[in-house]
Amino acid sequence: MLQKDARVSEVLITHDQIEKRAVEAAQWIKENYKDREPIMLGILKGCFPWMQEVFKNVEIDCSMEFMTVSSYMGGSKNSGTTKIIMDINTDVTNRDIIILEDIVDSGKTIKKVIEYLNLKNPRSIKIVTFLDKKAGREVELKADWVGFDVPHKFLVGFGLDFDEKFRNLPFVGVLNESEYK
Ligand code: IMP
Ligand code: MG
Numbered sequence: 001m002l003q004k005d006a007r008v009s010e011v012l013i014t015h016d017q018i019e020k021r022a023v024e025a026a027q028w029i030k031e032n033y034k035d036r037e038p039i040m041l042g043i044l045k046g047c048f049p050w051m052q053e054v055f056k057n058v059e060i061d062c063s064m065e066f067m068t069v070s071s072y073m074g075g076s077k078n079s080g081t082t083k084i085i086m087d088i089n090t091d092v093t094n095r096d097i098i099i100l101e102d103i104v105d106s107g108k109t110i111k112k113v114i115e116y117l118n119l120k121n122p123r124s125i126k127i128v129t130f131l132d133k134k135a136g137r138e139v140e141l142k143a144d145w146v147g148f149d150v151p152h153k154f155l156v157g158f159g160l161d162f163d164e165k166f167r168n169l170p171f172v173g174v175l176n177e178s179e180y181k
Helices: 015-032 048-055 108-118
Strands: 008-013 039-044 063-070 083-086 096-104 124-132 145-149 172-175
Touching: 015 048, 015 124, 015 145, 039 048, 039 108, 048 096, 063 108, 096 108, 108 124
Parallel strands: 039 063, 039 096, 096 124, 124 145
Antiparallel strands: 008 172, 063 083
């Protein structure tokens, strides 16, 4: 497995650390959702590696759904408009939803997703995010479970992309500025 990439200036989170933290996320889900069959709702595409890591460790019944939302349009800053490209395809009335996200930065994407899902009358909505870039926050939003707090830098790997690349890196690192400037 790759341990580094020349375009990444610093590895912040190793694959080992990610695996351990995913087990803890799954444990938290088990403790909080026993007998409630939660819907694990992944926000594509960034959630994909993190969600699979958590999902395989969840020891209660749960289902799996996905939504695709877009807010970046290929750049490195949230453009402010969140578009639903693929909607959730199941009835969530009175169900407990756990949103699985790769990273919360400005908070705008998840805030919009929550506003949208609330129209469908779920029983609860909670956020399990792999990464939390709290210094980037522009709207009030607090994740219910955070894997790792990360600095206000542009990161790639383990689901996080720049121009659709780097999602496959097995670690999280800081992208060299020369790659996007
Ligand atoms: P927010 O709406 O600003 O919170 O942005 C959330 C989305 O932006 C995440 O789901 C990511 O897809 C993307 N994002 C935020 N920060 C980064 C980063 O450092 N690298 C790659 N993608 C990021
Ligand atoms: Mg995302």
